[in-house]
Amino acid sequence: MHDIRAVRADPAGFDAALARRGLDPVSAAVLAHDESRRAAQTALQEKQARRNAIAKEIGIAKRQGGDTAALEAEAVALRDEMVRLEATASAAERAQVAMLEVLPNTLDPEVPEGRDESANIVLHQHGDNPAFAFTPKQHFELGEALGLMDFATAAKIAGSRFTVLKGALARLERALGHWMLALHTEQHGYTEASVPLLVNDAVAYGTDKLPKFAEDLFRTTDGRWLIPTAEVPLTGFAMEEIIPEAELPLRLTALTPCFRSEAGSAGRDTRGMLRQHQFAKVELVSITTPDQSAAEHERMTRCAERVLTELGLVWRRVFLCAGDTGFGAARTYDLEVWLPGQGAWREISSCSNTRDFQARRMNGRFKPKEGKGNQFLHTLNGSGVAVGRALIAVMETFQQEDGSVLVPEVLRPWMGGLERIAR
């Protein structure tokens, strides 16, 4: 959510920021609502002040047995005007909020210009694309041949975009998630959390999933939402809080299933388990101060990169351009992993600094060590990393000509010492 005062202070700058996202200017319309809201509010407050004075006079007069009829008549007349002004003010405010809440975050000045992913910038790459002496297979070919990845059963019991993993592949998924959690909690200073997978409107709104992206979420019969990422509950820890600066940063991690309707992606990535309605992900969330958030963003991204490096995967860091940066983010790095079977780079992590965008929506603040007044927090989120896609990457990267898959060293202790997944 944007600060209306920022719009007032620099309407042209506000519109210019929207233009970077390819959006039309709105400051004039927003400010029109803002002005009518403030005019009505000022008038309303004058009436209220008079009303309060009258009520006080009546109280005094009643105690002294005086006549209050004239005062009461004036108060009743005032009440009608106040009702009208109140309606005007709240309608203007609702209109203003409705315009602001669907606007994406302001981009960091360093974010590259560009309309789509073709303008993203590869910042660096780790490892070289592996050379195979045979034609590498895609993960679903490997998984089905191993008899450990079953899309038919998943479709039967749930539908499309679900996967059943069995045996060593099911265990590999579990090993990946648990190993990642251990890495972040034991070496990166994150606190593990076990969180609700169903959330309310308020936190979904605060993390900018509502109102604009409701169709991407699954809704429960009692009006809650299945989390599309643990970012939602973890960031929600800060909702309506005033955190002492000394307690910051909060670094939180969780391994959860994530649920996405994939409403807008019909026909895309239909084979295999690349794009699912349900997938496991280890999420990293940092809640910090404005002056620390840029450094925290770099740190968080390195934590995610470490996961890929230790697994032995080939990856690269991509700086998303203006047109590809998500709604809530001011700045985003995607981590892409090389999938030899598919012969393509695919996103496996996305690390974003939302600055105070989410904090404003959820009213999450901190109390500065020095100085007065509470300020909005900065919130960051990143995948550390997507477990389902990590499974795919491991399978495709470490596949052997016979269709077996070597288990990365770091995972073997989590796989009961298993070194190779074979038929």
Next chain:
RNA sequence: GGAGAGGUGCCGGAGCGGUCGAACGGGUCGGUCUCGAAAACCGAAGUACGGGCAACUGUACCGUGGGUUCGAAUCCCACCCUCUCCGCCA
């Protein structure tokens, strides 16, 4: 699911429909005292949105949303949440 109790400021906890943004206690911050500290004493301190160059000032906020009233923390209704007991249950 049934029955009951309750939600007030950082915390605890008062609060006959009018002078309540809210007693009192604790904690916090500043000061006095002290070599320093403790104790004691004095004082300060909520959040948001308006108006004003500013000093300052107005309004709203006692779980949330409605209602009654000239006037609501206080009365009425709905909802949310917490606690206790019973039932069911991983």
